Amino acid sequence: MLSSLPPSLLLLLLSLSSLPPSTLTLAFDLYTTLPDQLVLSATATATSTATTTASVSSPTSVLSGLTLPEFATDLPTSVNWAVWESAEALVDPERGNKLLSVQMKGNWLGYSVEMSVANQVLGPYSNEIRAPFLNFLQNLRSRTQSGARVRVGGNSQEGSYMYDVDGLPARADGKATTSFLQKEDETEAINPTNTPSVLYTRDMVYAMSNISALVNTEWMFGIAFVNNTVENWANPFEVAQFVESYLGDNLMGLQLANEPDLYADRRRDADYTWDTWQSEMQEFFTDVTVADPDLPQTKNWYLPNVCCNWFPSDLLSNLTILDTFANEMKALSWQHYPHDNCENSAGEGQTVLAEYHSHALATNTIAGDLNYQVYNNMAIQRGLEVTMAETNTASCSGYAGVSDAFISALWTLDWSFTLASINFTSAYLHVGGRNAYYNPFTAVQTNLSATSHWTAGPTYYTTLVMAEAFGSTNTSQVVDISPAYDATVASTEQLVNNNFPAYAIYENNVPTKLAFINFVSNIGVSDYDAVINIGGITEGTTRTTPTEVYVRYLRANSTLEMYDIRWAGQTASPNGAASSDGILSGDVETFTVPCDTTALTCTVKVYAPSLALVFLTKEALDASSGVVLATQPADSTATDVTTFPTTYDAQGQGSATVADAALETSNGRGGVGTVVGGTTSKGGTLFTSSGESVIGGASGLVAWGAVVLGMGWLTAGGAL
Template sequence: MGRFPNTLFLLALSWVAGLSDAQQNLGTINITFPERPSNVALTNPVNDNFLGISWELSSLDTLWGFTADKLPDAMQNYLHNIRARISNPLRMRIGGNGMDISTYDPDKTDVMLTLTDPDAYFNDIPCTYGPVFFDVLNAMSDKVGDMSYILGLPMRQPEFYDNAVLLAQAAQEKLGDKLDSLLLGNEPDLYQKHGHKDQYGISDYVPDVGTVLQMLEDAGAYDPQHSNIGGPTTCCNWNLGDMLDAGFGQYAYKYYTYQHYPTHICQGPNAENTNMTYFVTHSNVKPYVVWEDDNFRGINQAKKAGVPTLMTEYNSVSCGGSNISDTFAMPLWATDVALAAAGSNISGIFLHTREFDVTYNLFDPPSPNDPTKSGWNTGPIYYTTLVIAETLSATGSVVVDLNVDSPHAVAYGVYDNGGESRGKLVFINYASQETLPPSFAEQDTSYTFYINPNVADTIGIRYLVADNLYSGSKSWGTTDQTITWANQTVGPAGDLNGKQHTEFVHCTEGCNVTVPGPGLALVYLLSDTSDKFFHGNSTVALPFDAGDDSGSLGSFGVRGNDVWVWATSAVLSMVLGAGWLW
């Protein structure tokens, strides 16, 4: 059966010792999780690959490697950690402003890409790239597992239209079934503001789309009956509702797309883009996700027309992030956003990452000059990808906000089997000493979530936790403060370190789940029809000890060590008469 885990023993001991003078936490929240979602919610099941990653083309080689035979071990591990936890292909979107003015050269066969303007604005870096680009994408898929790609096509200037056709043809030939979609243009609503076009509005853009689509169709790269085109990928000034009203819907699109950030740092730091409070306030999340009433109207119109909407780029602070973008607040916020999007008729969402040392990045190599070395830095927001991958079901999930009445706590219900059965709960606790009033200086910042009787016989719990909202941050000098998911932290080669840990609680008569502040809990309502936790080690590019129960290649199920913890917790529960198990 094995020895009592040290961490569990110490937690048990400290809990028992503290029974007599236990500090009161921020309160108990009663969770009402209806047996079935509403009919409206049932119309929007999402797949387990709902959360993808968005990449800036100009920095892709510094992350994925310069050639197909030199793929960084760390990137293989980062991506396989996610891929091992889902059943559908891992979704990648590659584009950005720079791709809108970059050139595909079929004769460039030395390296993936070459930057072409050393004086380029950091937010708009052009490059030349060739077939090695596709070789690297295919090679990474071979290492990581099934992946699907959404690529940007240049549309900013008419002189790039022919190259867009050339790129579309090459992408279809080189990627085959791995190619999901081609996004026509990037942020066309900023073409005028950024000085690329004069007096450019929706009425100018719509016929330009028609021109490019006709060129693609004439070249055999676009079939309106089986469209592989996505767009308009707006961000700021045009919303989807107004665009559909202006005739954009006349074209056959596979996806409608937009990207959006809560704020930006394009002109430098200010009170808004360094405001932690905004990101730890749940009431800000839904308005951010749907963006504007007219954009949400467009999302719903698209749904009725059978065209899925994707949010192809999101993160905390655009133009490179601020000093709060690499804190523990961000994986809590980004998880909140992803779940809110899943419940808002959005069919996919992509976390954006870009060149070396941008504060909101998911990960950074030790140097952009040689990504094959170990010593990578993991951005706190990367943990969002692991949480969401384990939250959503291979059978399709319907996500609903349970609308708890709390300034700092959030609860989502996740229905599996396409919405037919209650599968999971996600509890987020944003409370932290850094954001609470001074009167809470000595307050226990945890929340207790009470699950009512007859929701589940037994629940399994995994936690995302850290010391405080600023943990893991280079900006605040707190990289030594560990962030853990299910008791594991990401190492310098993208590998998950530590014994994976799940807590089990008997819940037939109701039970409590206490979530530290700040922190997050993923609760599985274990039943014969529910998903099973992912367990094992998802590292693919490093040697590991196959005899270690944390070192077998990943699968879904209940680990032996977890079963022992479950049984031990049950005994302690009976002895202590407690509802909370470790």
């Protein structure tokens, strides 16, 4: 029997073999820490995020306080959507003559965590991982069968410095260090987004490795670049080597520099240009190779990470950086927001609200000087990935009333599909501090005794929808099927383009899903029927419209709704703000829609406002429906998703705290029933905060004391 177990589970069982027989169990118990004792809190059961039967409260509807824009009154009530029957037909210049994206992975959309709040989101130490964060990630993993992507970086990475685990300098205020990270303020003149510099220990990387061991997370890590001398680059060299060594296969790559196009007159002289940056980059790569010949991977860098003042044509004219850094670049990396709110002007959200109710904001953002597609294709042809490493609704925390309302979910979905359609192979929604409006999720203040008080933002649902849209085959290709837009022509086509954008997703050459967005917030008035037919568009071809399709909706009663939002009937905020533990509540709703077998069409209602994700086959639905392929005994029939509960004994008071001052807003630019995620790679080892290996090590078999989830303990004593 033991010989049939997966290696990671076998290692776990062997590592627990020295425990008393009564504790050798695969129950998942949570404890809360008290000064001199451990109090049993709850025993969790594995719960499927796809089919949970937990009751869901209806959170009181809370609108953002803005006034809805005016919507067109002559919108069509029915729109015909003709979809090419194959990817080959779609791109055939004699037939569809459309541009289809390259293949996308299911975990296409991830999170960009500002480094200065990493302790707030991940947990304060490697043995105190935040359980809600694990659940938020696990929900994505269950849909894509691959770990969620997370970037740790942002503006605060530029002033970051790594220390040994116990090596942080004493705090200026004399208080004790309460996590693997502490901050130093920078003036706004130097730091355009007023994010603090970060001093962190190796324990932050251990925490990342532990999270990967639990939920298979893949990481991008930000490296400080602003100090342009070999001496000042010594710590970044050390960080690069250390992060690569310990994260192993769970490291997607290293991001060198954050928005260097904003260095001028801030972190550098006013005449700092991209030519200067390129020279410094060449010097860095020469120095790192000499200073650290043991760097595990040299072709592992994300460049150029610009956002605002340098355009793709500047950096890629004559393929400059693609050729110059051909031996170093793993990905062509951009950062961009459609609007800059770093001035935080009062009432600005109302001013721009109407723009977010339009497909034009996404399509206009990628046009003009940016023109990403041309340069993305150059990178793709050279075997590089292309990422939007940081984005969201607007820079510097977003807009109140917009970025924290349902419209932000619909717009970031439109933005995500648009980016994928022009060959961005990944993107990351930024996560800032507790007061950021655009956060997909906001961490609880960590000196509270419970950890179910996180807030799920509207853009969290964006990541759920994208995970299901791209699914688990890693072959999804996207095309925008909205009518061509011409602002100078008033027509039904233009109304459809602006208000009802649509996308087709192909897998293995055939269409498998369609995504329809309705931006209009006139509930019950501006619904429309999407009439779908597959194939038969050109003479001599046959319709392949199915007999039935399956539909899931992302819905709210208004685009200004903040909390009462449902994806496929489920919510991450069962009781509104500060009520989430990351586990979805409610039964999954999937609507089976019969098709007209005579007319060979399928008619799907697209509610106002909503997104409708239409699965054209049962196989496509099943491939996106949310079961983690957990490591478990070969004879097990369990198919449930492991979640990480956060219910605590009423008498418990968590002793691990983070001072309020350490949780101030900090944002990037603006402008286990079963063992899950185990791996035998370098990144698959659990670490304690002292850096000691818990699974693995020299012998590969070291039992651990505890890994904390939220403010509870994941222990070997009756727990996994």
